[in-house]
Amino acid sequence: MRKGGEEELDVFFNLTLNGLATGMLIFLLAAGLTLIFGLMDVLNFAHGGLFAWGAYSGTWLYATTGSFIIGILGAVVTGLILGLITERVIIKPVYGNHVQQILITLGLMLVLSELLKVVWGPNQLSATAPDFLKGSFELGGIIIIKYRLFIIAVGFLVFVTVQYVLKNTKIGLVVRAGVMNKEMVQALGINIKKVFMLVFMVGSGMAALGGVLLGPYSGVIHAEMGMEFAILAFIVVVIGGMGSFPGSILAAILVGLSGSFMAYYVPDLALAANMLLMAVVLIFRPQGLFGWKG
Amino acid sequence: METLFETKDLTIAFGGHIAVDHVTISVSANQFKSIIGPNGAGKTTFFNLLSGQLSPTEGEIFFRGENITKLSSTERTRKGIGRSFQITNVFPNLTVLENVRLAVQSQAGIRYQILSHFKKYKDLEAKALEWLEMVMLEDKQETLAINLAHGEKRKLEIAMLLALNTEVLLLDEPTAGMSLEEVPAILDVIRRIKEKGDRTILLIEHKMDMILDLSDSIMVLFNGRLLADGTPEEIMQNETVQSAYLGGIHS
Numbered sequence: 001m002r003k004g005g006e007e008e009l010d011v012f013f014n015l016t017l018n019g020l021a022t023g024m025l026i027f028l029l030a031a032g033l034t035l036i037f038g039l040m041d042v043l044n045f046a047h048g049g050l051f052a053w054g055a056y057s058g059t060w061l062y063a064t065t066g067s068f069i070i071g072i073l074g075a076v077v078t079g080l081i082l083g084l085i086t087e088r089v090i091i092k093p094v095y096g097n098h099v100q101q102i103l104i105t106l107g108l109m110l111v112l113s114e115l116l117k118v119v120w121g122p123n124q125l126s127a128t129a130p131d132f133l134k135g136s137f138e139l140g141g142i143i144i145i146k147y148r149l150f151i152i153a154v155g156f157l158v159f160v161t162v163q164y165v166l167k168n169t170k171i172g173l174v175v176r177a178g179v180m181n182k183e184m185v186q187a188l189g190i191n192i193k194k195v196f197m198l199v200f201m202v203g204s205g206m207a208a209l210g211g212v213l214l215g216p217y218s219g220v221i222h223a224e225m226g227m228e229f230a231i232l233a234f235i236v237v238v239i240g241g242m243g244s245f246p247g248s249i250l251a252a253i254l255v256g257l258s259g260s261f262m263a264y265y266v267p268d269l270a271l272a273a274n275m276l277l278m279a280v281v282l283i284f285r286p287q288g289l290f291g292w293k294g
Numbered sequence: 295m296e297t298l299f300e301t302k303d304l305t306i307a308f309g310g311h312i313a314v315d316h317v318t319i320s321v322s323a324n325q326f327k328s329i330i331g332p333n334g335a336g337k338t339t340f341f342n343l344l345s346g347q348l349s350p351t352e353g354e355i356f357f358r359g360e361n362i363t364k365l366s367s368t369e370r371t372r373k374g375i376g377r378s379f380q381i382t383n384v385f386p387n388l389t390v391l392e393n394v395r396l397a398v399q400s401q402a403g404i405r406y407q408i409l410s411h412f413k414k415y416k417d418l419e420a421k422a423l424e425w426l427e428m429v430m431l432e433d434k435q436e437t438l439a440i441n442l443a444h445g446e447k448r449k450l451e452i453a454m455l456l457a458l459n460t461e462v463l464l465l466d467e468p469t470a471g472m473s474l475e476e477v478p479a480i481l482d483v484i485r486r487i488k489e490k491g492d493r494t495i496l497l498i499e500h501k502m503d504m505i506l507d508l509s510d511s512i513m514v515l516f517n518g519r520l521l522a523d524g525t526p527e528e529i530m531q532n533e534t535v536q537s538a539y540l541g542g543i544h545s
Contacts, residue, residue, distance in 0.1 A: 170399045173388070188371075188397055
C-alpha cells in the first residue's frame with residue numbers, strides 16, 4: 001500500500017516535470033508568435049518552420065562539432081538570420097493584409113519544411129543529449145530526468161530575461177506600448193517597424209531555441225515537428241491573450257501540463273483536452289487570460 | 295515679433311460643406327492664442343489641418359517660413375508641432391511614468407539601442423519625472439494610466455505632449471468632459487506652461503470666460519470663417535463676435 005502511494009507520487013512528479021518541460025518548449029515558440037501578432041497584427045504560420053530549422057541546424061552542429069553549446073547557439077543564430085530574412089522579404093510586403101499573410105506564411109512553412117528534407121534527407125534524425133545532461137538523479141525518493149530539468153531552467157531563464165528587457169529598457173517600453181496602440185506610438189515619432197523587425201528576429205531565435213531543445217527530449221527530429229508544435233503554440237497564444245508575454249508562459253505551462261496528465265490518465269482525450277481548454281477560455285475570457293483587447 | 299506659424303487661405307471642404315473657409319492667421323513665437331467659436335465652427339478641423347491629420351483643399355501652412363502643407367503629422371511633430379486630442383490618448387496598461395518616458399525617449403532619439411547605458415536610462419526617467427511635476431502628477435507616477443481619473447488622464451496627456459519638446463502646442467479642449475472641480479487644476483497646468491515662456495500655445499476652448507486672462511490673442515471661428523482675431527479686449531468689444539455668440543451659442 002505504502003509502495004503504491006510512493007509510486008503514485010513518483011508518477012505525479014514526473015508528469016508534472018514532463019508537462020513543465022513540454023510547456024517551456026511551447027512557450028519558446030508561442031512567445032514570439034504572441035508578440036509578433038500583438039505588435040503588428042501579423043499572423044505568422046511559418047513560425048513552426050523556424051522551430052524545425054532550429055532543431056535541424058542545432059542537432060547537425062552538435063553532431064559535427066561535438067559541442068552541445070555550439071549546437072544551441074548555432075540554432076539561435078539560424079533562427080535570428082531566418083527571422084530577419086523572413087520579415088524583410090516575406091512579411092514586409094503584406095503588412096495589414098491578413099489573408100495574404102496566411103497564404104504566404106503557410107507557403108513559407110511548406111518551403112521551409114521541404115528545404116529541411118533537401119538538406120538533411122527525408123528521414124527523421126536521432127538527437128541525443130550531451131553526457132552531462134544524460135540520465136537522472138534521485139531527489140527525496142523521486143527520480144528526476146536531468147534533461148527535463150534543463151529545458152525548464154532554460155525556458156525560465158529566457159522568460160526572465162525577456163521580461164526584464166520588456167520592463168526595464170527603452171525598446172521594451174516601445175514594444176509594450178506598441179502592443180496596446182501602435183498608431184499612437186507612431187504618432188510619438190517612433191519608427192515601430194524597426195522595432196518590429198527586431199521583435200520578429202528575437203521571436204524567431206526563441207522558436208529555433210525551442211526546436212533544438214526538443215531534439216534530445218523526444219530523441220528524434222523530423223521536418224513536420226514544426227507544424228505539430230505550431231498548432232499548440234497558436235492555442236497558447238489564444239489562451240494567454242494575443243500580445244501578452246506573461247500570458248504566453250502561463251498558457252504554455254497549462255497546455256503542457258494538461259497534455260502530460262491527460263496522456264497518462266485519459267489518453268483518448270489527450271488531443272481534445274487542449275481544444276477544450278481553449279474553448280473554455282474563449283467562452284469566459286474571449287480576450288485570453290492576460291489579454292486586454294476586447 | 296517674429297512670426298513662427300502662419301496659414302494662408304486655409305480651406306477644407308468635405309463634399310459640399312466647407313468646414314474651414316479661407317482662414318489666414320499668423321502666430322508669433324511664445325504667444326498664447328486661443329481659438330473659440332460655437333460647436334461646428336471648424337475649430338478641431340482647423341487643428342487637424344495644422345497638425346497634418348487632414349490635408350487642405352486649398353491654402354498653405356508655413357512654419358518658420360517653411361511650407362509644411364504637404365508634410366505628414368509625424369513629420370510635423372518632428373519639426374516642432376505637437377497636438378493633444380479631444381479624446382484622451384494614453385497607454386492604459388503602462389504606468390504614468392512609463393507613458394511619459396515613452397514620449398521622452400522618442401524625443402531623445404535613442405530608441406533603437408537595447409543595451410544603452412544605465413545612466414542614460416536614469417536620465418530619461420528623471421526627465422519624465424520633471425514633466426510629471428510640471429503637470430502636478432508626480433505622486434501618481436506608479437499608477438497604471440487606466441486607473442487615473444479623467445482629469446488626471448488629461449494631465450498625463452499634456453505631460454506626454456510636453457515631453458515631445460515641440461515648440462508649438464496645439465491643445466484641443468483640454469477641459470472637455472471634465473468635472474467642474476477638475477477644471478481649475480488643468481488651467482493651472484496650462485498657466486504654468488505659459489509662464490515658463492518657451493512654448494507657443496494654441497488652445498481650443500468653448501468657454502470664453504475661462505481663457506480671457508490666459509490668452510495673448512483670441513481668434514473666433516464661425517461657420518468655418520475667421521470672424522475676428524485680436525487681443526482679448528478687442529474680441530470682447532467686437533460687435534460681430536457678440537452677435538455671433540448671441541446667435542450661435544445661446545440660441
